[in-house]
Amino acid sequence: MIIPSIEYIVQQTKEKACPIWQVVINEEMADSGITEEAIRERLAQTYEAMKHAAAKGITTSLRSVSGMTGGDAAKYYNHLKAGDPLLGDFCSKAVSYALATSECNASMGVIVAAPTAGSAGIMPGAFIAAQEIFGFSDRKMVNSLITAGGVGGVISERASLAGAVCGCQAECGSAAAMTAAGICELFGGTVEQCMNAGALALKNCLGLACDPVAGLVEVPCVKRNGMYTVFAITAADMALSGIKSFIPFDEVIDSMNRIGREMPACIRETGEGGLAATPTGVAAREKIFGEKK
Amino acid sequence: MAIGLFDVLGPITVGPSSSHTAGAIRIGLICKILLGERVKKARITFYGSFAETYKGHGTDKAVVGGLLGFDTYNEQVRDSLTLAPLSGLDAEIIASDITADHPNTVKIEAEGANNKISLAGISVGGGAIRISEIEGYKVDVACRCDTLLIFNEDVGGVVADVSGLLADHGYNIATLSLSRSRRGAGAIMVIETDQAVDDDTAAKIERTPHIIKLIRIPKL
Numbered sequence: 001m002i003i004p005s006i007e008y009i010v011q012q013t014k015e016k017a018c019p020i021w022q023v024v025i026n027e028e029m030a031d032s033g034i035t036e037e038a039i040r041e042r043l044a045q046t047y048e049a050m051k052h053a054a055a056k057g058i059t060t061s062l063r064s065v066s067g068m069t070g071g072d073a074a075k076y077y078n079h080l081k082a083g084d085p086l087l088g089d090f091c092s093k094a095v096s097y098a099l100a101t102s103e104c105n106a107s108m109g110v111i112v113a114a115p116t117a118g119s120a121g122i123m124p125g126a127f128i129a130a131q132e133i134f135g136f137s138d139r140k141m142v143n144s145l146i147t148a149g150g151v152g153g154v155i156s157e158r159a160s161l162a163g164a165v166c167g168c169q170a171e172c173g174s175a176a177a178m179t180a181a182g183i184c185e186l187f188g189g190t191v192e193q194c195m196n197a198g199a200l201a202l203k204n205c206l207g208l209a210c211d212p213v214a215g216l217v218e219v220p221c222v223k224r225n226g227m228y229t230v231f232a233i234t235a236a237d238m239a240l241s242g243i244k245s246f247i248p249f250d251e252v253i254d255s256m257n258r259i260g261r262e263m264p265a266c267i268r269e270t271g272e273g274g275l276a277a278t279p280t281g282v283a284a285r286e287k288i289f290g291e292k293k
Numbered sequence: 294m295a296i297g298l299f300d301v302l303g304p305i306t307v308g309p310s311s312s313h314t315a316g317a318i319r320i321g322l323i324c325k326i327l328l329g330e331r332v333k334k335a336r337i338t339f340y341g342s343f344a345e346t347y348k349g350h351g352t353d354k355a356v357v358g359g360l361l362g363f364d365t366y367n368e369q370v371r372d373s374l375t376l377a378p379l380s381g382l383d384a385e386i387i388a389s390d391i392t393a394d395h396p397n398t399v400k401i402e403a404e405g406a407n408n409k410i411s412l413a414g415i416s417v418g419g420g421a422i423r424i425s426e427i428e429g430y431k432v433d434v435a436c437r438c439d440t441l442l443i444f445n446e447d448v449g450g451v452v453a454d455v456s457g458l459l460a461d462h463g464y465n466i467a468t469l470s471l472s473r474s475r476r477g478a479g480a481i482m483v484i485e486t487d488q489a490v491d492d493d494t495a496a497k498i499e500r501t502p503h504i505i506k507l508i509r510i511p512k513l
Contacts, residue, residue, distance in 0.1 A: 002295045028298045033487065042299060049305045049366070064309070066349055105308030108351050108371045113311040115301050116419055120308070145302060152301035161301070162418035164312070164396075178301075215342070216349040217309040271346070288349060 001027035003153045006195050006249040013191045020181075020191055021143040024150030043142045046112055050101070050124035053111045057100025064106035066288045069218040073100035076226070090133050091230045098125025098229040102222040115152045115161040118168075118210075118217045119175035121225030123148060126179050126233050130186055140186065148182035151198050158250065159257030163210035163269040166260025172221075172228045173205030173256065179232035184239050192244075199245035199252045201235035206252075206259055209267035211274025214285035220275060297437070304420040306365035312397055313343065313350035316416025318370060319513055320399055321359020323424060323436060324412055327508055330405035332360045335384045341396035343416075344388040353386050356399060360384065365420065395425070424510075430481045431472060438467050438485035440510040441495075446503040447473045447480040454501050455482065462494045479505065 001024065003009060012023040025036055034042075056062070058077050063070035077096045079085055085092035098121035105111045111120040123145075131141055152161065155174045160166045180201035184194040205228075213219040245252065266273025275281050306315035325332055337356050339347050347353050351370075357377050358370035369376060377384050395415040402411040413426035424434040427442060434440050445451045452471060459466060465487045473480035490498075490509060499507045 001298055024298065031295050032297060039298065043302065046299070046302055046305060065351060108307050108309060108314070108354070110305060110307050110366050110368055112303055112305050113315060113420055114303070117306065117308050117311040117315065146298070149298045149301045153296055153298065156296045156301065160418075162312070164418065214349055215346040270342075 001031050001150070001153050002157065003027055003150060004157060006151070006154055006198070006253070009150060009154070010191055010195060019143070019147075020150060020185065020194060021146035024146050024153070027150075040142055043145055044138065047127075047138070047141055047145060049110060050112050050114070051128055053104040053109060053120075054097040054100045054124050054128055056109055057104040058096060062103045062107040062109065064103070064216075064218050065108060066214065066216055066218060068213065068216070068284060069106050069222045070103055072222065073103050087230065090129055091233055093129035093132065094125040094229045094233060095226045097128045098122055099222060099226040101125065102225040106218050106222060115156070115174055115178070116163070116171045118163060118221045119171040119225065121222075122172060122175035122229045122232060123179045123182070125225065125229030126183050130183060136186055144182040144186045147185050147194065148178035151178045151181045155253055158253045160260065165268065166257060167208055167263050167268050168210040168224070169205045169208040169256050170260055171210065172224055173202050173208055176205055176228045176232040176235070177202035179229065180235035180239070183233055184236040187236065187240055189236070189240050193239045195249045196243070196245050197236045197239035199247065199249035200238055200243070201232050202249070202256060203245060203247065203252050204231070206256055209263070209274045210269045211267050211276050212269070212271055213276050213281040214288050215271025215276070216288075219281075300419055300421060304365045306420060307368060307370045310350045311420040312416045312418050313346065313352050314355045315365045315420035316397065316422045317343070317352045317355035317399060318359040318363065318365045319420070319422045319436070320414030320416065320424070321356040321401065322362065322364060323359075323414065323422075323510060324401045324403050324410065325360050325362055326511065327412065327427070328403050328405050328408050328410045330407060331380070332382050332403045332405055334404045335360055335382065336387065336402040337384060338387045338389050338400040340389050340391060340393035340398040340400070343397050343399055344390065347386075347388065352399075356401065357382070357384050360401070360403065398425070400426070427481070432481060432483050433470070434483055434510060436510060436513045438487070439489040439512050441482070441484040441486065441490060441498075442508040442510060443482040443484065443498065444505040444507070445480050445482060446505065447478055448503050451503050452482065455484070455498055455504070458494065458498050458501065459484070459486065459490070464488060464490060464494070
């Protein structure tokens with residue numbers, strides 16, 4: 001798909017009187033030559049893989065290869081099961097599944113990079129929890145995955161989805177924006193509301209550094225996935241109430257791109273600045289890799 | 294630049310990093326496909342960020358897993374270093390301190406019972422890769438389309454012959470690029486097609502005068 005802007009998607013939905021996902025499917029079919037049916041089938045498999053990763057992370061206490069992370073998804077899930085979470089049912093389940101997916105990722109388990117492996121927990125967290133609690137059909141889930149994918153496509157076109165290019169705003173920020181738009185659509189949001197949800201989510205991720213300890217997708221990535229899934233739900237909920245983003249979504253994406261390219265390299269996935277450069281971060285790196293860098 | 298829906302929502306892959314793990318698996322897998330047989334020996338050299346962080350990201354397991362024929366979603370990638378000797382693959386890992394053009398670069402020299410191949414691949418983010426060098430030739434293959442690599446003598450008319458054969462058999466060329474090491478020496482043609490070229494057409498192309506060798510790279 002080559003989707004130049006959010007504005008283009010909105011225009012197309014008006015012209016063709018169709019939902020966002022239909023516009024995205026049309027673009028994907030035109031570019032790839034794959035049929036709608038085949039796209040849906042493959043996405044159904046993608047969604048199954050997301051569920052599988054989340055379930056694995058909840059039921060098994062996974063440790064990462066480095067040993068820095070693991071076991072927190074199970075910890076939070078038990079907290080939820082004990083009836084103790086401060087968050088409501090939807091958000092607390094979303095946190096559990098997001099943490100579980102990211103722990104699965106850190107332990108070299110199978111996940112869906114959505115859009116990247118480092119941000120793989122955010123979308124499944126909110127999506128799986130929404131379906132479990134509100135009983136949406138699989139077809140509806142796939143529709144909203146497509147909507148989220150279209151938003152990701154625009155971000156990739158106008159900015160980047162890579163932490164090495166634009167920092168974590170491009171990974172967890174993009175995942176949160178994609179999730180916000182998709183969740184908003186699931187709950188009956190209009191096209192405008194979905195795009196406002198995406199804009200609200202991304203706007204509040206601007207400037208987010210990618211500063212992983214020892215350069216590994218663990219600290220702060222795993223817990224950040226848990227946080228940002230709730231953040232995406234918040235953005236969707238605000239948009240559903242009628243709240244609008246003062247800055248249009250396309251302009252937010254462009255600003256994310258500008259900020260990203262102005263960021264110093266040490267906070268763009270090099271593992272050299274920010275949290276990675278703290279005494280604890282440096283000590284962890286030396287312990288894992290055995291020598292000073 | 295176009296990005297596929299399944300690049301945004303995917304790949305389905307073992308973690309922990311789409312660039313340092315998923316992309317690395319794909320480069321290993323492409324190498325195995327190009328070799329066309331079981332890999333018995335491989336020399337894997339990491340550069341840049343790959344060289345610095347391969348242990349933590351399992352980039353070594355990823356490339357070896359790909360060489361064993363595992364795709365990104367195959368959990369056996371995690372155990373590939375243990376599985377390799379059991380499958381008769383002797384893999385040597387080298388971390389180079391030489392700076393490559395791209396921070397996520399790996400060079401693989403692989404050999405099987407009959408063939409040998411050397412290539413360099415770069416992992417450009419989100420699991421997407423590009424093959425940047427094959428048999429010493431600089432190329433740029435994104436593996437997003439079915440691709441033909443044609444090694445040919447640097448003489449006139451070869452491109453016309455190949456494109457004519459493809460057209461005769463109903464194949465549409467999406468992109469075509471040609472590079473050579475120096476005038477009159479060997480050259481390499483990289484042709485992306487909308488459909489995978491069948492065995493019969495590939496054989497016909499390979500029998501054309503001045504064509505040395507043809508390799509088909511499937512789309513990922």
